[in-house]
Amino acid sequence: MVLFKIIKESFNQAFGQIIGNKLRSALSLLGITIGVVCIVGVQAMVDSLETNVRSSLQKLGDDVIYVMKFPWQSDGPIKWWEIVKRPNVDYDDFEVVKEDVQSAAYAYFSMELPGKTLKYKSSAAKRVYGFVSTYELPQVVDMDFEEGRYFTEAEYNLGSDKIILGHNTAEALFDVLNPVGKKITLNGKKFEVIGVVAESGDDIVKVANFDNTFILGYESARKFLNVKNLGGFGSTIAVKAKDGIVIDQLEDELTGMLRRGRRLRPLEETDFALNKVTLLDALMDEVFGIFSTVGAFIGLLSIVVGAVSVANIMFVSVKERTSIIGVKKALGAKKGFILLEFLIEAITLCSIGGGLGLLIISGLFPLLEGLIPFALKISLGNVLVGLAISILTGIISGFIPAIMAARLDPVIAIRQ
Numbered sequence: 001m002v003l004f005k006i007i008k009e010s011f012n013q014a015f016g017q018i019i020g021n022k023l024r025s026a027l028s029l030l031g032i033t034i035g036v037v038c039i040v041g042v043q044a045m046v047d048s049l050e051t052n053v054r055s056s057l058q059k060l061g062d063d064v065i066y067v068m069k070f071p072w073q074s075d076g077p078i079k080w081w082e083i084v085k086r087p088n089v090d091y092d093d094f095e096v097v098k099e100d101v102q103s104a105a106y107a108y109f110s111m112e113l114p115g116k117t118l119k120y121k122s123s124a125a126k127r128v129y130g131f132v133s134t135y136e137l138p139q140v141v142d143m144d145f146e147e148g149r150y151f152t153e154a155e156y157n158l159g160s161d162k163i164i165l166g167h168n169t170a171e172a173l174f175d176v177l178n179p180v181g182k183k184i185t186l187n188g189k190k191f192e193v194i195g196v197v198a199e200s201g202d203d204i205v206k207v208a209n210f211d212n213t214f215i216l217g218y219e220s221a222r223k224f225l226n227v228k229n230l231g232g233f234g235s236t237i238a239v240k241a242k243d244g245i246v247i248d249q250l251e252d253e254l255t256g257m258l259r260r261g262r263r264l265r266p267l268e269e270t271d272f273a274l275n276k277v278t279l280l281d282a283l284m285d286e287v288f289g290i291f292s293t294v295g296a297f298i299g300l301l302s303i304v305v306g307a308v309s310v311a312n313i314m315f316v317s318v319k320e321r322t323s324i325i326g327v328k329k330a331l332g333a334k335k336g337f338i339l340l341e342f343l344i345e346a347i348t349l350c351s352i353g354g355g356l357g358l359l360i361i362s363g364l365f366p367l368l369e370g371l372i373p374f375a376l377k378i379s380l381g382n383v384l385v386g387l388a389i390s391i392l393t394g395i396i397s398g399f400i401p402a403i404m405a406a407r408l409d410p411v412i413a414i415r416q
Helices: 002-020 022-060 091-100 153-158 167-174 218-224 247-261 277-320 322-330 335-368 380-406 410-415
Strands: 064-068 104-120 123-133 145-148 162-165 183-186 189-197 213-217 236-241 273-275
Touching: 022 277, 022 335, 022 380, 064 247, 091 104, 091 236, 091 247, 104 167, 104 213, 104 247, 123 167, 123 218, 153 218, 162 167, 167 189, 213 218, 236 247, 247 273, 277 322, 277 335, 277 380, 322 335, 335 380
Parallel strands: 123 213, 162 189
Antiparallel strands: 064 236, 064 273, 104 123, 104 183, 104 236, 145 189, 162 213, 183 189
């Protein structure tokens, strides 16, 4: 019962300090508020960005390995001058994977075409890059169509003059018209549009983004393009593991079969890269860890300033109430009760500052959503971190003044 009275009285005194000394309290709590805004706000933004990026990367598939010339990440310094000399990933490599890798459920080979001009009557879409792929593309990549369909197996094998457009490419050529069934011109050759890939979402990292491209079957492209000279950075073999096959097993088999297919001797270095989502996950951990550390450092500086200000308020409060403390001790109040009284007061002041910071963030985020290309969310964890920081700051900033108050001699205190 006595403890409840002390807590209640401490809350009342804390609010009394704020109301009675508005300017002093406002300036003192400003540091706590800014600190919580910095720490929680930056952390919430980093968390929101990380969620968006990681969900985007998951579209690559955690059971898919991408055979490429260039690695996504390396354990040590990347020797670019050596990697550039590697042979491009090509269709011959794809045939090795398709025929010999038993751990693979599906695989497709793709390459990018440099910017092309597509025409339909008087409309033209310029600098549109092409995506040339083997038939198996939809078996590895989820593809949604807003109009039409993908190639049939017969159309692909025969190298039919069929083409699929991305959302933005179709819009540039046809505006509101339905493109399916209409013929466009590419490199002086007529192609029938059979499908339009649905527009990609609001992800920061656009994975499997076909918005500004067109898709050709490999058998169709090889009829009028020198596909052997179109490899390089954009040529890829994507290999999806069979059910029950762990990604490391697939990686080991791919390495062995491709080295054999390229006739590499045992001591020769592997001249291709096997990329997977886990490599990017490790990179993301480092990048977002840096963002969080920077945000925490900025917020910590504000918190320190705020803590000093709150400590100053508490020293002044002890000075102003010295005689009252003396009376309480003379009437039998223990040191622990006096200590708890001032600690609770400091915690209350800091919690108010932290609460104001959280309110500012919750009001600011909806305003920023139109300016930032990803959804901003404050998680329960972010809120709890903000409250924990406020309480901890209150304990630290109020501890020394509370100790001073608890150690006052009652006789001397009453005389003052």
